[in-house]
Amino acid sequence: MHEWALAEAVISTASQIAEKEGIKEITEVRIKVGELQQIELDILEFALSQLKTSKLEKAHFNIETSKAKLKCRACGRQWIFSRETLGEDATEAVHFVPEIAHTYIKCPKCGSPDFEILQGRGIWLESIKGVK
Amino acid sequence: MSDPRITIIGERLKEISKIVAVSSGKGGVGKSLIASTLALTLARKGYKVGLFDLDFTSPSTHIILGVEGLQPKEEKGIIPPQVHDLKYMSIVYYSGEQTLPLRGADISNALIELFAITRWNRLDFLVIDMPPGISDATLDIIRLVKKINFLIVTTPSKLAFETVRKLARLLAELKIPIIGVVENMKIKDSPFIKQQVECNDLNFWGEIPFDNKLEESLGKVDRLLETVFARELKEIVSENLKL
Numbered sequence: 001m002h003e004w005a006l007a008e009a010v011i012s013t014a015s016q017i018a019e020k021e022g023i024k025e026i027t028e029v030r031i032k033v034g035e036l037q038q039i040e041l042d043i044l045e046f047a048l049s050q051l052k053t054s055k056l057e058k059a060h061f062n063i064e065t066s067k068a069k070l071k072c073r074a075c076g077r078q079w080i081f082s083r084e085t086l087g088e089d090a091t092e093a094v095h096f097v098p099e100i101a102h103t104y105i106k107c108p109k110c111g112s113p114d115f116e117i118l119q120g121r122g123i124w125l126e127s128i129k130g131v132k
Numbered sequence: 133m134s135d136p137r138i139t140i141i142g143e144r145l146k147e148i149s150k151i152v153a154v155s156s157g158k159g160g161v162g163k164s165l166i167a168s169t170l171a172l173t174l175a176r177k178g179y180k181v182g183l184f185d186l187d188f189t190s191p192s193t194h195i196i197l198g199v200e201g202l203q204p205k206e207e208k209g210i211i212p213p214q215v216h217d218l219k220y221m222s223i224v225y226y227s228g229e230q231t232l233p234l235r236g237a238d239i240s241n242a243l244i245e246l247f248a249i250t251r252w253n254r255l256d257f258l259v260i261d262m263p264p265g266i267s268d269a270t271l272d273i274i275r276l277v278k279k280i281n282f283l284i285v286t287t288p289s290k291l292a293f294e295t296v297r298k299l300a301r302l303l304a305e306l307k308i309p310i311i312g313v314v315e316n317m318k319i320k321d322s323p324f325i326k327q328q329v330e331c332n333d334l335n336f337w338g339e340i341p342f343d344n345k346l347e348e349s350l351g352k353v354d355r356l357l358e359t360v361f362a363r364e365l366k367e368i369v370s371e372n373l374k375l
Contacts, residue, residue: 005209005249009140093226099242125134
């Protein structure tokens with residue numbers, strides 16, 4: 001699954017930050033997941049638990065989801081993305097590459113595909129905590 | 133806050149021996165045809181080759197290769213499908229034939245996503261069909277792909293070469309290797325481009341004549357590889373990459 005590739009990226013980044021900050025043991029990793037990409041949280045959590053390195057043995061993964069907020073560049077309208085507005089194929093395409101949303105989603109007010117993703121696109125590593 | 137995808141890109145590309153970004157200063161010079169034919173030529177010589185179409189707003193290599201109805205396999209990421217002995221990846225697997233109106237920041241995000249999730253595994257060559265010119269996407273690819281080499285395509289026109297000169301200057305400033313310049317669609321015998329390339333301390337790979345049979349071979353790979361265009365390119369590639 002694609003969630004595994006993203007989990008691997010989170011583990012690699014957390015380890016790199018720990019290395020830079022002199023953290024010997026990571027105790028918490030805070031992750032933000034945007035709703036536009038529709039990441040399966042169960043799979044992500046399972047992948048994270050399986051990919052843990054020794055430095056992350058005791059780490060708790062704190063995953064927070066974030067609504068996908070979109071803003072039309074043509075008329076300024078802001079709206080929240082809803083999964084129900086996409087068909088099955090479109091949902092899958094947006095899952096792999098969220099920017100594909102520009103093909104399927106239009107501004108609900110003026111119909112423009114030229115919108116900005118203000119928040120809630122994909123996966124972000126917010127912070128890590130640990131013992132130095 | 134960190135974007136976790138960035139750190140994994142080096143890992144995804146680490147088993148690739150050589151990355152060749154086929155680029156141009158402007159559109160319409162035959163960059164996608166050269167990228168596709170270069171990849172096919174290397175694959176027919178027995179190398180393990182990937183072709184990555186990163187011209188997101190105007191992808192065309194799928195038309196050149198005649199790719200239809202394929203989808204990448206999911207296996208802890210994306211495994212590019214095998215197309216005519218190539219591992220082939222393009223955004224058209226997801227956008228289909230629909231228009232994808234992306235601004236610079238969106239293109240950057242889509243690039244990062246695809247580099248982070250695509251598992252190429254071991255390759256001798258990864259050929260990239262670059263977006264034309266100097267754009268956010270070009271600068272991002274340079275930033276993300278550490279061991280990139282550029283092959284620049286031009287036509288005999290002064291207008292095309294002027295944009296090549298600017299691209300080459302930027303790449304030199306960024307210390308990005310340019311392995312060569314190919315002159316495509318040559319009609320009249322003129323040393324102009326070769327002289328200009330050499331004046332700019334670049335390596336002139338060779339010239340390819342304008343081939344009016346090329347259009348008919350689009351989507352038919354065996355026919356494409358029989359064209360004068362492909363045969364000339366094969367010779368140029370063999371000589372310059374010492375294959």
